[in-house]
Amino acid sequence: MELNLTRVDYLQVGVTCPRTMRLLPEKKTKAAQKVAVGDQEGTLHCFGMKKGEIVQNFKTLPGAKISRLELGGPLDAVQEKIFISCGSEVKGFSKKGKQFLGFDTNLTESIKTMWVCGSHLLLGGSYIFNHYLDCKDENYFLSSDHINDVICLPLKKVSNVTPILACQDRVLRAIDGSDLLYEVEVAGPPQTMALFGRDGGENGDEVLYGTSDGKIGFVEIGREHPIHKWEISNDKRRGGIQCIDTYDITADGVPDILVGRDDGQVEVYAYDMTEDPTMKFSQSLSESVSSIQGGVVGSGGHDEVVCCTYAGWIQGLTTEPQQKAVGPGQKVEISEESQTKITALKHEMEELQRKVIHEREIYQHAALSKKDGISALPQFNINDHFTLNKDDASYNLSIEVQVAIDNVLLQSDVPIDLLDVEKNSAVISYSACDSENGNFLLATYRCQANTTRLELKVRSIEGQYGVLQAYITPRIQPKVCQVRQYLIKPLSLHQRIHKLDESRVMNTLKLTGNFSLAEIHSWVNQCLPEIPERTPPGDSIRFYFMSTFLETQLDCSYRKGEGIFRSDNISTISIMKDVLTKEATKRKINLNISYEVVDDTIPATLWRIHPKLEYQLLLAKKFQLIEALKELQIHEQDLTFMSPEYRQILDDADKLQDEYKKQPCRLERLYGMITDLFIDKFKFKGSNVKSKVPQLLEVLDHYEVENLMEFFNTGGN
Structure with missing residues (x-):
């Protein structure tokens, strides 16, 4: 079945946080719904559509940033x-805008996530989960x-209150009261959840x-244990999931899954x-999608996928045809x-454009004037992510600004490649x-x-x-930029996993000394x-880790006074030893270091x-031959020889050149890994x-895996 949706733009509110938009339900099926959305200025907006025009139902005064918006009521x-969360406070409003x-x-952490179910209020900070019943503290989980x-x-279908926490360590945690019921291991850091x-x-x-x-x-999520039904991988390397909802947009009687990604993709x-x-x-869409929901907004009887983007644009993807079919030779009658309305709107837009240009000139003059200069720098919000991509062992850095970007300057004090x-x-x-x-x-990077x-x-x-x-400069006056910093850690290409392959032979590093659990945890965090x-x-x-580049393993186990680290890659053990020793030296803590190196791991x-390595050497060889073969092709008509x-x-010249340019330093990286090993x-x-090392590089230039193994065994002698 083919699904055709047409984009409709409604209006723009302030910059929004993830999941701060909801459609208010209507008693009548397929009736137009109102949209409630909260922005980072602390303003709650509620609007609807009437006769094709936007009607503002209510708008609250600015306050603390709205971090989450949910709907609730009697079961x-x-x-x-x-319901909205602002800092450590939760506020409730009726659909007419009256605060009740x-x-x-009084939480020590700001509220990041919220769920409302009848008289139950579930709140999550950075690490602390709180359960309130009728605004009274009921349960707590760290x-x-x-x-x-x-x-x-x-609670209509499940008798016990069963909160589910999506945690950064690739785990969904089912909670029973103040205790952990069980953990559900998933393939990536869960960012958002929804009830099917x-x-x-x-x-x-x-x-x-x-x-x-x-x-x-x-x-x-069963009472005794979870059952994994399915998982859709990210083979096409699309953005991370910011929001998810279910709604029968295809009208086949089965709820469809609506997905909003941080690269602006709606699916x-x-x-x-x-x-x-x-x-x-x-x-x-041109911006990351912070909220998504299915419903009816623009026109009664027509389903929509309603999205809210980072900059606060409320947009709909509607099933309603936006242009009426016209027969051959017929004209659209207006x-x-x-x-009259169209003419009035055109005049209004022209007048607004003139006002904007006039105010911009005044602001520009004031910004550049030495006498009456502007003392306060303009503020702008930045939404950025620095995430490890397992598929190609690289980091994706996305930078999103509420206004147009002029340029981004990158500076690094460590060798990195830009792909x-x-x-x-x-x-x-x-x-x-x-x-x-x-x-x-x-x-x-100079942006368009x-x-x-x-x-x-x-x-x-x-x-x-x-x-x-990253020094981020937007297109505003006076010129101003913000600086964002991203840590490149010693074992930056390692990713958390749930289980180890115990059949592998491992090298072991053991540290003992007069250090606390918090101290060694901070050292591992640095690494x-x-x-x-x-x-x-x-x-x-x-903790268990796997290298996204080589798929080698790392087992980190530590407690007060002792740390044991195991890996089937000796270079990983070497890096851990150097970093942990350096961190302990900074704090003037003496370490007793012992290690067990197994030659079979090499x-x-x-x-x-x-x-x-074999693939990259072959790719480099083919790349070097392309120009010579093309030269020969120009002078020879028949290439059958x-x-x-x-x-x-x-035949594959363009593809090979493109692949080689996308991986400019891959061969050097592999040479470096073998040299370090x-x-x-x-x-x-x-x-x-x-x-x-020069002898080793000569062996690599005439690569044969048996010769390389022999060189490692003899030490080049």
């Missing part, structure tokens, strides 16, 4: 009361990692989740004679009344750097007019760590990504590198083999 009644609740929770979202199974069908399905236990790396999953997934849903519709991004239309220019003084990158979002791709080198800084800043509860901590790591291999290179192997044996 057996229409859920039409509006002002509840100050999460071991950052809480991204909170929902609760519907908005009521949890037949038994009220069906939950959808979306991850920050773009995956969508479906799980049943509709439907069940089509299969157990897993498939994508039926996709629309790209009534005199409609023509091409297809969506990026900005012009990049590099400046000379003084690497001896810790400046390895200086690049400027009206660009509010910029996507970059960065690849780091493990073992080299520092800070990547690895996806480690919570706050020390998790308990007397001991254990060939295993080399075999993991082998297919990548060429070998099939050379003819295939000519060689040095680290003998360093743990007390030998310095740096003088043998």
Whole structure:
């Protein structure tokens, strides 16, 4: 079934946070609904459509930033009361704008997530979850990692209050009172959740989740254990999931899944004679989608997917045809009344444009004047993400500003590579750097007019760590910029996993000393990504990691006075040893270090590198042959004398050149990994083999895996 949706723009409010828009339900089916949306200025807007025009129902005064908006009410009644969270306070409004609740929770953390179910109020901060009943403290739970979202199974279908926490450590946590019921392991950091069908399905236990790396999953939260139903991977490397909802937009009697991503993509997934849903519709918006919901807004009787973007645009994707069909030779008849309205609107727009130009000139003059200059710099909000992409072992950096971006300057004190991004239309220019003084990158992205979002791709080198800084300058006067910093950690290409492959042989590093659990946790946090800043509860901590580049493993287990780290890659152990020793030295703590190096792990790591190295060497060889083969093609009419291999290179020339340019330093990176592995192997044996590196590079230039293994075994002797 083909789904056709047409985009409609309604209005723009202030900059919004994720999930701060909801459609107020109507008692009549398919009746036009009102839209409630909260912005970062603390203003709650409520509007609807009447005879094709926007009608503002109410608008509150500005206040603290609205971080979440949910609907609630008595369980057996229409859920039409509006609840918003601002800082540590929860406010409630009727659909007419009358405030009936002002509840100050006095929480130490600001409210990030909220769920309302009858008289139950569920609130999540960064790590603390609170459950209130009739605004009285009922239960409390401390999460071991950052809480991204909170929902609760519907009390109409499930007798017990069962909150579900989506946590950054790739886990959904089901809560029973103040205790953990169980954990549901998922494939990525869950960013948002929704009840399937908005009521949890037949038994009220069906939950959808979306991850920050773009995956969508479906799980049943049973009382005893969870059941994973399906998961949709992110093969096309689309953006992370910001919001998710269900609504029968295809009108087939089965709820469809509506998805909003942080790269501006809106998607509709439907069940089509299969157990897993498939994508039926996709629309790209210019800004990240912060909220999404299905309903009826613009015209009664016509379903819509209503979206709210980061800059506060409320947009609809409607099933209503926007143009009436006209027969051959017929003209569209416009009534005199409609023509008068169109003329009046044109005059109004022209007058507004003149006023804007006039005010802009006044502001420009004041900004540049030395006598009556503006003392306050203009403020602008930035929405940025720095996330590891498992598929190609790189970091995606997305920068979104509420106004047009003029340029973005990147500076790094650690060697990194900037990779091409297809969506990026900005012009990049590099400046000379003084690497001896810790400046390895200086690049400027100049954006086209009206660009509010910029996507970059960065690849780091493990073992080299520092800070990547982005100086973001928007197109406003006077010129002003904001600086954002992103940590490049020593083991930056490692990603959290749930289980280890225990069949692998591992090298071991053991540290003992007079350090606390909080101290060693902070050291591990300095070394690895996806480690919570706050020390998790308990007397001991254990994390599992996998390298996104080589798929080697790392097991981190530590407690007060002791830390044990195991990996099948000896270079990982070497980096951990150097960083942890450095951090302990800063705090003047003496460490007792012991290690066990297993020689069998070296060939295993080399075999993991082998297919990548072989492919890159072949790609480089083909790339070097392209120009010579093209020169030959110009002078020769008949190419049948060429070998099939050379003819295939000519046929794939554009593809090969494009792939080579997208991976400019991949071969050098692999050479560097093998060199580090060689040095680290003998360093743990007390030998310095740096003088043998030129010989190793010569072996790599004439690469044969058996010769490389032999060189490692003999140490180049």
